Structure formats: structure tokens, C-alpha cells
Amino acid sequence: MKTETIAIHAGNYTDASTGAVVQPIVLSTTFERNVDGSFREGYIYSRSANPNRTSLEKVLTQLEGGADAAAFSSGNAAGMAVFQSLRPGTHIIAPDDMYHGLRNQLKTLFANILEFDFIDVDNTEVLNAHIKPNTGLIWLETPSNPLLKITDIKKVVAIARKHKIKIACDNTFATPICQQPLALGVDIVMHSTTKYFGGHSDLMGGALITAEKNDCWQKIRQVQEMGGAIPSPADCYYLVRSIKTLPYRMRGHVHNAQLLAEYLQKHPKVEQVLYPGLPSHPNHKIAKEQMTGFGGVLSFCLKDGREEANRVINKLQLFTRATSLGGVESLIEHRATVEGSDTKTPFNLLRVSVGLEHIDDLVADLEQALL
Ligand SMILES: *Cc1c(COP(=O)(O)O)cnc(C)c1O
Numbered sequence: 072m073k074t075e076t077i078a079i080h081a082g083n084y085t086d087a088s089t090g091a092v093v094q095p096i097v098l099s100t101t102f103e104r105n106v107d108g109s110f111r112e113g114y115i116y117s118r119s120a121n122p123n124r125t126s127l128e129k130v131l132t133q134l135e136g137g138a139d140a141a142a143f144s145s146g147n148a149a150g151m152a153v154f155q156s157l158r159p160g161t162h163i164i165a166p167d168d169m170y171h172g173l174r175n176q177l178k179t180l181f182a183n184i185l186e187f188d189f190i191d192v193d194n195t196e197v198l199n200a201h202i203k204p205n206t207g208l209i210w211l212e213t214p215s216n217p218l219l220k221i222t223d224i225k226k227v228v229a230i231a232r233k234h235k236i237k238i239a240c241d242n243t244f245a246t247p248i249c250q251q252p253l254a255l256g257v258d259i260v261m262h263s264t265t266k267y268f269g270g271h272s273d274l275m276g277g278a279l280i281t282a283e284k285n286d287c288w289q290k291i292r293q294v295q296e297m298g299g300a301i302p303s304p305a306d307c308y309y310l311v312r313s314i315k316t317l318p319y320r321m322r323g324h325v326h327n328a329q330l331l332a333e334y335l336q337k338h339p340k341v342e343q344v345l346y347p348g349l350p351s352h353p354n355h356k357i358a359k360e361q362m363t364g365f366g367g368v369l370s371f372c373l374k375d376g377r378e379e380a381n382r383v384i385n386k387l388q389l390f391t392r393a394t395s396l397g398g399v400e401s402l403i404e405h406r407a408t409v410e411g412s413d414t415k416t417p418f419n420l421l422r423v424s425v426g427l428e429h430i431d432d433l434v435a436d437l438e439q440a441l442l
Contacts, residue, residue, distance in 0.1 A: 074134065074248060082130030096308045097122045097189045121295050123307035128278075130314055134247040135260050137280040138279065139288060141295045142307060145241065146263025147172050148300035149277030151257060153208070154181055155237055155298070158292035161207035162186040164198065168215040170241060170263075171410040193222040193354070195230065202234055211257070212241040213250075214358070217370050217406040217422040219345040224361055228256035237287060243267070243397075248321040249364035253282045260293075266397030267367070269312045270320055271371035276302050303424040320399070320427065323366025327433065328425040332369045334434050340379070340441050344420065345370040368396050368407070370422045377418040380405060384421060386440040389432060396424030401433060 072080075083094050102114040103274045114120055124142050124296045125161070143149040150173045152165070162257035165177065168188045177187050190200050192211060209231050211224040226239065231238040235393030239259040240252040252260050262268065264276035295301065302310070325348075332346035342350075347358035358365060372380040384392055390403040402424040407416040 072134075076319050077130065079315045081133040081228070082126040082314060084126070090389055094123070094126060094269050094308070096304050098304055098320050104275040107367055117304065118301060119317065120297050121301075121304050121307070123304040123311070123408055124302065127302070127307040127311050127314075130311060131262075131278050133243075134314070134317075135280040136247075136251055137253050137260065137282055138280055138284050140280040141291060142264070142302050142310075143277035143295065144264055144278070144300045144302050144306075145275045146170075146277035147176060147247055148259070148261070149261050149279050150241070151176060151180075152279060152291050152298065152300070153261065154185060154292045156287060157185060157207055160186065160205060161190070162205045162269070163201050163208045163210060164192060164201055164206060164236075165189050166212050166215060166220070167415070168218045168220050170213055170216045170243075173241070173413075181321045186423055188373070192227060193220070195226065195317050198227065198230060202230075202236070206234065209236055209238045210237065210370060211252070212244075213282075213370070214244045214347050214366055216244060216282045216368070217416055217420065219244075219352070219368065219370055221347050221358045222354070223354070224252055224255040225358045231403040232256070236348075236397065237259070244319065244366045244368055245362060245364075246366075248318050249325065250362045253280065255361060261306060263309055267321065267324070268310055268314055268317060268397075270397060270399060272395060272398035272400065274306050274309050276306055276310055294401055315336070321367070323427045324397075324425055325364040327427065327430045328367045328369050329365065330430045331423070331425055331433055331437070335369075335371050335437070338437075338441060340374055342372040342374045345372075345420075367425045368422065369425065370420050372417055372419045373421070375404075375419075381417050383440045388434055389428060389436040390423065396422075397422065399427045401426035401428060 100117045127142050128140040193199050211222050237258045239256045241261045243263045260280045329348045332344050335341050336344045346369035390401045393402045394404050394409050404438045406422045407414045407418050
């Protein structure tokens with residue numbers, strides 16, 4: 072089946088008892104046992120499994136082309152489950168432009184438990200130089216947040232395989248509509264489903280999708296069930312509902328982001344536009360090879376620095392000044408001040424989550440703000 076069909080049907084079943092076409096939300100935390108002690112549908116207690124979570128995990132598995140998926144209460148909880156599944160003392164190689172929330176998680180919560188290096192993972196020489204005997208995981212994020220860096224997934228997979236290192240990829244910016252890392256050899260895909268999957272800036276969630284149901288996956292399942300950072304049945308329901316339109320929403324985000332990037336690139340006040348869909352992007356060729364769309368987020372730098380960035384962001388009418396991304400409404404943020412004191416993000420950079428408004432209205436708003 073094709074993506075659009077999977078998105079609509081994989082996560083839903085017609086309710087057997089009522090014939091309801093849309094799967095109901097099962098709020099019950101506990102499930103009745105049969106007289107012989109068995110459980111009717113295998114459900115026991117909602118922390119371990121819930122029908123709405125099962126549906127969500129099913130559609131996520133199929134969209135990413137994996138063997139199984141585990142849903143979490145946030146993207147950070149999903150990332151944390153991967154780190155918690157590693158043996159203490161394991162060395163992780165992570166990108167220098169890793170999502171700041173996960174970078175801070177490693178540096179704060181795992182400081183004495185795991186070893187890590189934040190490097191330019193796309194640079195083969197640098198990557199090889201950082202591989203150690205205890206390296207157990209290479210973490211990728213492509214496109215990256217907020218610099219829209221592209222990592223050549225196949226190239227890193229080949230290096231990881233040679234050294235028997237697991238490889239995980241944060242696919243939040245691309246979604247499986249634009250990029251399927253498991254098909255390129257990645258072991259685990261991670262998502263903040265808060266973003267494009269939810270798509271309406273009204274729920275938090277995270278997910279992991281595995282290529283294989285192996286020992287590593289068993290550990291991750293244990294972290295999910297025993298750790299308990301699970302999404303509520305209602306959040307699972309809303310995610311399954313939103314995923315039905317994901318393929319069409321992504322098309323709109325990609326379309327608008329490309330046009331907005333091209334508009335900004337020609338603007339005399341703009342120093343640089345970071346978007347993998349532009350031929351000027353240093354890894355545009357790789358992006359074209361491994362992606363079927365370039366995503367809906369772009370960053371741009373203003374020639375006149377931070378003051379000008381502040382002026383522009385405050386003059387915009389349609390773009391909301393807020394963090395996060397992936398919703399139907401366009402958002403813009405001054406990223407460096409969100410990331411905190413150890414940020415490497417330039418101070419003249421603005422990150423845009425391009426929404427699904429009409430592109431003419433988005434361009435017109437930027438035009439008046441940049442005057
Ligand atoms: C938002 C985000 C996360 C974290 O997800 P939460 O749902 O906010 O916990 C991780 N990675 C990327 C790329 C993100 O944009």
C-alpha cells in the first residue's frame with residue numbers, strides 16, 4: 072500500500088461492539104480477565120498497552136517501514152529510552168547540531184552514565200577519528216535543528232556497520248513522508264510526534280520505530296513499559312487522527328517552504344537561507360538523493376545582525392513568535408535565545424516553521440516586515 076492509504080487505514084479499526092467507523096478512545100486503565108485468568112485481547116493494564124496506543128504504534132511502524140514502534144509521552148522521552156537502553160559507559164557519537172533538548176539531556180542526565188562526543192558526523196574523517204572500542208551508538212539528525220544540516224545517511228550507515236555500531240536517526244524534520252531512514256540502513260528512527268505527526272500544535276508525543284525486533288528493542292520496550300513515559304489514550308487517538316492527513320499536510324509544508332526559501336534568498340536584507348531544497352545548500356545533492364521532499368522548516372540569517380532579526384520578528388503579523396514546528400500555522404523564532412548560553416546558533420538567525428497558509432500571504436507578511 073502507498074503512504075496516503077497507510078496513513079488513513081493502518082491505525083484504525085471499526086469497533087466490533089458498536090460498528091463505529093472511527094475507533095473509540097479506550098480510557099479504561101484496566102481490563103477484565105476471563106474465568107481461566109487469560110485476557111480477551113491481551114490488554115491487562117494501560118501502562119503496558121492500550122488499544123489506542125496499539126493503533127498508533129501500528130500506523131507509525133508501517134509509515135516508516137519498520138518491524139515495530141513504541142510511542143512515548145514526548146520526543147525527549149523517546150530519545151531518553153534509547154539512551155537508557157544502553158549499557159552504562161557506552162560511548163555515543165552525536166551531531167554537533169543535535170536538537171538542543173536532547174543534547175542537554177545527555178549532558179545533564181547522562182553525564183556520569185554515558186560518554187558522548189558532539190561532532191560533525193557527516194565528515195568521514197572526523198567520524199572515524201571519534202570511534203572508540205566502547206562506541207555503541209551513532210545518533211543522526213537530518214535535516215538538523217536549527218541549521219538544517221544534511222547528513223549522508225548511507226555513508227554513516229556503512230561506517231557504523233563496519234564497526235558494529237547501532238545507528239539511530241531523529242527524523243522529526245523530515246517525517247516518513249520525506250525520508251525513510253530505515254530503508255537506508257538505520258536501526259532506529261526517533262520522532263517528536265509533537266511536531267508534524269500531531270500537526271496542530273496541541274499535543275506532545277514521541278516515538279521510536281525499529282528495523283528489527285532484537286534485544287536492543289526489547290530493552291527499549293522495557294523502558295517504555297516500566298519507565299511509564301507513555302502517551303494518554305486520548306493523545307494516541309488525536310495522533311492517529313492527525314496522521315491521516317500527514318502526507319497531504321507535508322506536501323503543503325514542503326511546497327510553501329521551498330517558495331519561501333527562494334523568496335528570502337533573493338531578498339537584499341537576507342545574508343543566507345538554510346534550506347536543503349535550495350541548490351545553494353552545501354548538501355543539496357545528498358538531500359535530493361535521500362529525501363523525497365525537503366521538509367517545512369527553514370532558517371535565515373539577516374545581514375544586519377540580531378537587532379534587525381528582532382525588528383523583523385516583531386513586525387510580522389501572520390507568523391507567530393513561538394518555538395516548536397510542524398503545525399498548520401507558521402511560527403518564527405529567535406533560536407539562539409531559546410537554546411540557552413551554550414548555543415552555537417548565530418544570533419542573526421531566525422527559524423521558520425512554514426505553515427499551510429497561502430504562500431502569497433506568507434510572502435506579503437515577510438515583505439512588509441523586511442522593509
Ligand atoms: C521537538 C524536537 C525534539 C523533542 O521533542 P519533544 O516532543 O519536544 O520532547 C527532538 N528532536 C527534534 C528534531 C525536535 O524538533
